[in-house]
Structure formats: C-alpha cells, structure tokens
Amino acid sequence: MPTLPPHALRAVTHLIARRMGSEEEEAVQVADHLVRANLAGHDSHGVGMLPAYVRLLHEGLLVPNQTAETVLDAGALLVIDARRGYGQRMAADAVRRAIARAKELGACVLAFRNSAHIGRIGTYAELAASSGCAFTAFVNVADHHDVQATWQAAEPRLGTNPFCVGVPGPAGPAVLLDMATTTIAAGKARVAYNKGVPVPDGCLIDAAGNPTNDPTGFIRDHSGALRAFGTHKGSGLAVMCEIMASAVAGGQGAFHPPKGGILNSMLATVIDVSKIGDPARVAADIQAVKSHVKSARPGPGYNEVLTPGEPERRYAETRARDGIEVDDTTWGDIRAAAASIGITTEEFDQAARSNG
Ligand code: NAD
Numbered sequence: 001m002p003t004l005p006p007h008a009l010r011a012v013t014h015l016i017a018r019r020m021g022s023e024e025e026e027a028v029q030v031a032d033h034l035v036r037a038n039l040a041g042h043d044s045h046g047v048g049m050l051p052a053y054v055r056l057l058h059e060g061l062l063v064p065n066q067t068a069e070t071v072l073d074a075g076a077l078l079v080i081d082a083r084r085g086y087g088q089r090m091a092a093d094a095v096r097r098a099i100a101r102a103k104e105l106g107a108c109v110l111a112f113r114n115s116a117h118i119g120r121i122g123t124y125a126e127l128a129a130s131s132g133c134a135f136t137a138f139v140n141v142a143d144h145h146d147v148q149a150t151w152q153a154a155e156p157r158l159g160t161n162p163f164c165v166g167v168p169g170p171a172g173p174a175v176l177l178d179m180a181t182t183t184i185a186a187g188k189a190r191v192a193y194n195k196g197v198p199v200p201d202g203c204l205i206d207a208a209g210n211p212t213n214d215p216t217g218f219i220r221d222h223s224g225a226l227r228a229f230g231t232h233k234g235s236g237l238a239v240m241c242e243i244m245a246s247a248v249a250g251g252q253g254a255f256h257p258p259k260g261g262i263l264n265s266m267l268a269t270v271i272d273v274s275k276i277g278d279p280a281r282v283a284a285d286i287q288a289v290k291s292h293v294k295s296a297r298p299g300p301g302y303n304e305v306l307t308p309g310e311p312e313r314r315y316a317e318t319r320a321r322d323g324i325e326v327d328d329t330t331w332g333d334i335r336a337a338a339a340s341i342g343i344t345t346e347e348f349d350q351a352a353r354s355n356g
Pocket of ligand 1: 160162188308
C-alpha cells in the first residue's frame, strides 16, 4: 500500500486533471481540494475519486473549463448553474462570489445548480470561514442511481445528500460539521470494498432490505442501500437536502432519470458574522460553546469529548507529517484511469516521486 507525501499526490492529481483538459488554475484547484480531503481523513472524497472523474469525462458527463451561467444576480440572491463543470472549481468560484456579496450586504443565499461532483463540502465552509463568514449548505446528489434508503424504506430513493455548517475561528472554521446524511458516505463503502474490510454495523442494507456489513453487493452490483443516519430525524434531513437543492435551488433532482453522472446542487447561505455583532464577542462565544461541550465527562470507552471538525484537524496534522496511505486497489484504479487518458507510466511515476 503506497504512502505518499501530500505534494506527490497533488502532483499526480494535477497531471491527471491537466490531461483531462483542465487549464492550469482548474487543475491546481482540483488537486488542492482532493488532497486536502485526504489530509482531513476523508479518503472517500480524495484522490480516489479520480477514476470516477475520468469515467465521467469519457462519457461527456463532466466538462473541464466550463463557464458557469449566472441565472440570477439580485442583491443577496445568486443563482448559478455550473452546467456539469468540474465541481471543485465551479463550487469554489460560486462560493467566492457569495462571500464577496455577503461582505457587501451582510449575507448571501447561493442557489448553485448542476455541477459535476463538488467533493468535500467542508472545503467551501473553510473558504467562507477564512473570510469571517458562517456557512450552511444543503446538498443533493443526482444523475446517479439512488443509494440512500430513507427511514422505513427497504430500497434507496436518494443520494448521500450532505449537510454542512461552519463558523469562523481564528484559523479557519472554529467548528465545522460536514457530513453525508447516510450513516457513512458512499465513498467509504467503496474504500471498505477496495480494502476488503466490512462496513460498520447499521450502515448498509442488502437487496432484501436486511442489515449487512458486506459492501460487495452495494459497490459491485449497485444492490442494497446505505441507511440514513439517525433514524427518522437524519432521514428527514436527507429529504430536506434534496428539496432545498433540487426544488428550491433549481438543480436536478433524484427524481429525474439519471444518465450515470454525479451532479451536485446546493442551497448555501453565507453570513458575514461581523455584520450581526462584534466579531470578538462572536469568536469568544463560539469558544465558550466549544469549551462547555468539551467539559462534559467522557462516556464509557472514551477519554475526551470532541466538537465537529476536530477529527479532521487531527488527521490533517498527522497525515501532513506522515504521508497519506492509498490502498493498492485505489492506486491501481488511478493508474488505469491515467493510462486511459494517455499518461505514460514514466510520467505517472515521475509525478508520484515529486519533491514538491
Ligand atoms: P464523518 O462521519 O467522518 O464526519 C461527520 C461529521 O462528524 C464531521 O463534521 C466530523 O468532524 C464530525 N465528527 C466525527 N467524529 C466525531 C466525534 N468523535 N465527535 C464529534 N464530532 C465528530 O463524515 P461523512 O458523513 O462520512 O462525510 C465525509 C465527507 O463526504 C464530507 O466531507 C462530505 O462533505 C462528503 N460528502 C460529499 C458528497 C457529495 O456529493 N459531494 C456526498 C456525501 C458526502
């Protein structure tokens, strides 16, 4: 199993994105986003997505260097259609516009439609937090076979529909909740399958609707489903992500016939917290909430209480130091995807040996 320093993984990703047709700036953004997802511990949304992106390119379902359409630009309301553009750049560009608008008006609602996969949603909360803004996002996943079984369902009807909230702190978000509304993200079932390990209890059902820990049928045959987290409440949040991103923001819905792509739409809000109150007081109160929550006595089997975003920060410190492990199946799939767009073994290996 190769362990690579972040800069080497960035070089491999940049090479693949460039060869997929992305211009330099887009390739840099895609590489940075994917490797930061690995650093944060979310291998499901890191470089392991590259084979899927290359497949989408071959099928005309992901468009490098796409120009977004501004459907509506009306004060605190921005409606942007990404037209299947490379998600990591399209979403970051749209969120940057929403941040600029929030800095001007205090807040901005961004309805962002029909982007190729936008990756780890927390990345956009980090962008907002670095400008002193709070961020929320309801996201859906469409154009793909359904993967999420809602509460009481024996078969899937939704995507993994992530939800994200971040608040600004002194260095990036002070607290960052960023999660699929399924018990685990679909990519985590892929990672488990690639490693040949079971998924945790309560995450998956088989084709008959019974609980299973084996991701094989789900990944290989598209049978069974991921379960919504948190019984009827998590399931309800998943339904509302679908409604906010498709019906309200105007993106493609899970109810539209899929072409086999991965389309994300997002209803996001960006709020400049300094327009509501003294930023120093807001920062102190966020810290007070964190400290209050963390002061609880840990439950049996735990030695501390964490707040959302802490696991990712810890992963990032360790992985920046020790490198990022990529399992053999994923690495083989990335190599095969690179070869399918004309990257030679020598070019690939040279990028993987990059010294940054
Ligand atoms: P996860 O279950 O690892 O973490 C979810 C949240 O819980 C995070 O905010 C994390 O900080 C927090 N958390 C984890 N352990 C904790 C603890 N012990 N105490 C307190 N908080 C804790 O994440 P996930 O649901 O597997 O999602 C992984 C990634 O997948 C996310 O970045 C998400 O944006 C992304 N995703 C993207 C899409 C898409 O279509 N683009 C779809 C689904 C998920």
